[in-house]
Amino acid sequence: MLYHAVRGAGWTLEPSVVTSVERQLALERLAHSTARAVLDEVLDVCECAGIRAAPLKGPLLGERIYPRGVLRPCTDLDLLVAPADLPRAAATLARLGYTAASGPSALYHRRHHHHLSLHRRGAPPLELHFRAYSGFGIELPAEDFLERASLDAHRLPRTWLLEPEDELLFLAVHAAGHLFLRLGWLLDLKLFLGCHSGLSWDRIRSRIERAGIAGPVSMTLETLRGRWGTDLGAGCELAEWCPLRSGLARCLLPRGDRTSGARPSAFRSLLFNAALSARPRSAAWLLQHHLLRAARRRVRRGLPSLAPESWAA
Secondary structure (H helix, E strand, O other): OHHHHHHHOOOOOOHHHHHHHHHHHHHHHHHHHHHHHHHHHHHHHHHHOOOOOEEEOHHHHHHHHOOOHHHOOOOOEEEEOOHHHHHHHHHHHHOOOOEEOOOHHHHHHHHHOOEEEEEOOOOOOEEEEOEEEEEOOEEEEHHHHHHHOEEEOOOOOOEEEOOHHHHHHHHHHHHHHOOOOOHHHHHHHHHHHHHOOOOOHHHHHHHHHHHOOHHHHHHHHHHHHHHHOOOOOOOOOOOOOOHHHHHHHHHHOOOOOOOOOOOOOHHHHHHHHHHOOOOHHHHHHHHHHHHHHHHHHHHHHHOOOOOOHHHHO
């Protein structure tokens, strides 16, 4: 994005910089083209099977809000389906060569996570979401988001797009759930807000309150406005989130270089999620659930013949 802006302004760059970035852009164009072709294939088979599937993030978001779609790198594809459609969607994608993991971890993800990871040789990984999000002690049901989605009449195959207010909430909670590890997720939101000046903040506030996601959304918008100077538009004020828990969450955010992709520790992420949970009870459940899970996995690794196989999840 910086290269695009600098070149657009007519600045002269060192030839070595131009060569290096153009080489990277060539690779990104190939990756984007592949991802887009695979996504179209996946959406087409879902449409033929009568499955309402909405893309999340990915190449279509890049094409809709970035100056050029290739400027938003994409390493995998995300697709949202209703839980009732999950078995049929997985079977439909299996006919395209996608396979899903099995065993205790896969069973755990179906119960407590929000997506299944599918893989196919020569194609980007595909995350099949059956919940819009799971974290911060809450679950965002896929059905609510899909019911409000609309068809994009300008492209084939037929593509369901989330309502802008829902897409903003998804992007905000997703970025917070990863502790804003990649600056690109914040850039997504900045550009998204620039392209959607007519958002209904009354609807957004209502959905935030109903879903119990005031903590992560407030943290994300505060980061955009306070550190990036993003104009959130008129009427965007949210109810003040607990200052004590907000302060704790800010202390847990990674410092330094966020472009390396290094993940924060699982314990740091857990504390961050607990600090921004809607209710103390949710935070307590989150902590005990994941600490007990970590203890069981450790016991399973150390005493595989004694501990149940399900403890490996």
